[in-house]
Amino acid sequence: MSQPISEHTTPQELALAASQAMWTRDNATHALGMELISVTPGHAVLRMKVRPDMVNGHHICHGGLIFTLADSAFAYACNSYNLNTVASACSIDFLAPGREGEVLEATAVERSASGRTGVYDVEVKVVGGHTVALFRGKSYRIKGEVIAGLEGQS
Template identity: 40%
Template sequence: MNDEYIKNVKNDRFAQLLGIEIIEAYPGYALVELVIEEKHKNGIDIVQGGVIFTLADYAFAVACNADGTATVGINASISYFNAPKGSRIRAEAKEESKQKKICGYKVEIKDEDGTLIASFSGLGYRKRTKEGG
């Protein structure tokens, strides 16, 4: 993990507030994790969908910024399949395409048993490359 490249996403105060941690990151890839706490649950005692979305969105951000390019999301969608079981969930982001200005990522969110919780697709706009373009 190159800390210099991911300094912007490591400073994400909302991810810090939720307790999301970066497990692994390199250009085009990220794995992030959240230990489920009571504050993450909704009124029917399951993890709130916005928490799952934020976990996926953060994995997307880490993966597409890990090459040193300042990248912001311009489109995202998520499909939910199962409520998480256990005490933690992970989001794994993988690059599907990358051009000079636009990149696409798929993120799978799974619980600790490996059950697919949700699938997220993100499209990013690469604002500045490390070469300055």
């Protein structure tokens, strides 16, 4: 971001700054080789290539790793307002397998945000292909800001 965060910061600039701050501390996402593609207020897209160490005994991507990709996209979307937000509940429906070598893309979309709670839907797809999973996350805002010391702006 080229300008400091202030009362004149746009919601998009704030979403980018919050995602950059989270990204620098997100060891789990880095360890899985995820890539942050985009973040806008209430929306995020992440990608992950299915590596050989990510497949299970059926030689398909372990469901827990697909869940983690979806959960990470959910986290970036719901923290895009610079208000610390965590999951209060999540569910996932697996529709098709992810296979070694495929790149999975999780797109998180805010469906509702009111007070301290929100609902987000995440679709996980093979890039350029079929849907692998549908995830729904419920969020809860806790104390603090993603970028310490800033008031949340939206």
